[in-house]
Amino acid sequence: MLRAAGRRFLRLGSEHRAPTAAVAARAYHERVVDHYDNPRNVGSFDKNDPTVGTGLVGAPACGDVMKLQIKVDDATGKIVDACFKTFGCGSAIASSSVATEWVKGKHMEEVLSIKNTEIAKHLSLPPVKLHCSMLAEDAIKAAVKDYEAKKAKLEAGNAETTQTEKVDGA
Amino acid sequence: MASRFAPRLFLRRLRMRRRAQPISSLHEASAESAGVIGDRIFSPSGTWSPPDFQCVFRVFFSARPSSLDEGKGPAAIDYPSLLPEEEFHKLADETIHDLLEKFEEYGDAIQIEDYEVDYGNHVLTLKLGSLGTYVINKQTPNRQIWLSSPVSGPSRFDWDAMSKTWVYRRTMANLFQLLEEEVGQLCGQPISLR
Numbered sequence: 278m279l280r281a282a283g284r285r286f287l288r289l290g291s292e293h294r295a296p297t298a299a300v301a302a303r304a305y306h307e308r309v310v311d312h313y314d315n316p317r318n319v320g321s322f323d324k325n326d327p328t329v330g331t332g333l334v335g336a337p338a339c340g341d342v343m344k345l346q347i348k349v350d351d352a353t354g355k356i357v358d359a360c361f362k363t364f365g366c367g368s369a370i371a372s373s374s375v376a377t378e379w380v381k382g383k384h385m386e387e388v389l390s391i392k393n394t395e396i397a398k399h400l401s402l403p404p405v406k407l408h409c410s411m412l413a414e415d416a417i418k419a420a421v422k423d424y425e426a427k428k429a430k431l432e433a434g435n436a437e438t439t440q441t442e443k444v445d446g447a
Numbered sequence: 448m449a450s451r452f453a454p455r456l457f458l459r460r461l462r463m464r465r466r467a468q469p470i471s472s473l474h475e476a477s478a479e480s481a482g483v484i485g486d487r488i489f490s491p492s493g494t495w496s497p498p499d500f501q502c503v504f505r506v507f508f509s510a511r512p513s514s515l516d517e518g519k520g521p522a523a524i525d526y527p528s529l530l531p532e533e534e535f536h537k538l539a540d541e542t543i544h545d546l547l548e549k550f551e552e553y554g555d556a557i558q559i560e561d562y563e564v565d566y567g568n569h570v571l572t573l574k575l576g577s578l579g580t581y582v583i584n585k586q587t588p589n590r591q592i593w594l595s596s597p598v599s600g601p602s603r604f605d606w607d608a609m610s611k612t613w614v615y616r617r618t619m620a621n622l623f624q625l626l627e628e629e630v631g632q633l634c635g636q637p638i639s640l641r
Contacts, residue, residue: 338588404580407601
């Protein structure tokens with residue numbers, strides 16, 4: 278009786294232990310685990326900041342949502358900072374974390390050429406998780422697009438103001 | 448201290464609540480700043496504050512009128528109205544079963560080391576040994592069939608009612624055609640899936 282109770286206790290104990298000692302064949306690559314345990318650049322920028330571009334991709338129903346934000350130096354077009362928040366599996370978190378690392382310090386045009394295949398290779402993603410890397414690529418593109426749209430709108434707004442000023446001044 | 452975004456238990460609860468919500472709430476999603484075609488996308492709305500996730504969740508789904516007007520990106524596709532779930536399952540299951548049969552026959556005909564066809568939980572896995580692995584599965588919320596290919600990477604196919612085929616909107620690739628081309632080339636023997 279005691280032995281059975283003891284066994285049950287041990288089983289309970291092993292259940293509570295983190296399931297990292299899973300079947301070797303299905304283990305996450307150590308880079309994915311690293312990004313999961315020590316995610317880089319988690320956070321949020323003020324999305325109303327004109328130097329910030331926000332890319333929001335995915336859908337909760339699908340199980341993956343990524344928000345990737347970039348802070349751009351208006352003068353040089355370089356990405357000076359990036360942050361992300363992701364709801365999803367370990368591979369999705371790692372993919373977006375890698376994405377924020379890779380965009381920092383690069384020019385906006387340059388980051389558009391970051392391919393999902395590179396992210397997937399870097400993290401040794403299994404076939405079923407390739408979609409996560411594609412989502413990360415999409416998030417980068419969406420962030421850049423958002424920043425450019427904001428910039429264009431701002432410039433259009435400024436042009437209008439100068440025009441009205443001219444009329445007033447005339 | 449960087450904190451992981453939203454605990455899983457929370458999200459599971461959220462998913463259950465989400466299922467109870469009417470599908471019409473999804474109409475409100477807009478897709479202006481994200482340039483993704485074929486997926487559901489939302490405009491960045493409001494701040495993302497993990498503690499009150501339910502509140503954020505609603506904000507996430509509701510569109511701001513201003514951003515809807517400004518949005519020049521692809522319109523959010525209301526998948527439930529495009530293709531009712533039942534019909535989607537019927538079409539997708541039929542397609543995947545079809546592929547399963549054809550791949551099994553193909554495996555019998557050719558000699559590829561470690562060729563294996565697996566089907567479980569509506570996920571079709573085609574292993575071609577060292578040549579790579581294909582994974583084909585349903586993505587019901589998006590009404591899509593997702594493919595992971597060792598050649599072309601990930602792609603998402605929507606049902607095109609006009610041509611009665613599955614099409615990847617970004618490249619206009621046809622699911623069967625893509626698989627025929629890739630698998631045929633990888634294994635060195637043509638395969639007919641249509």
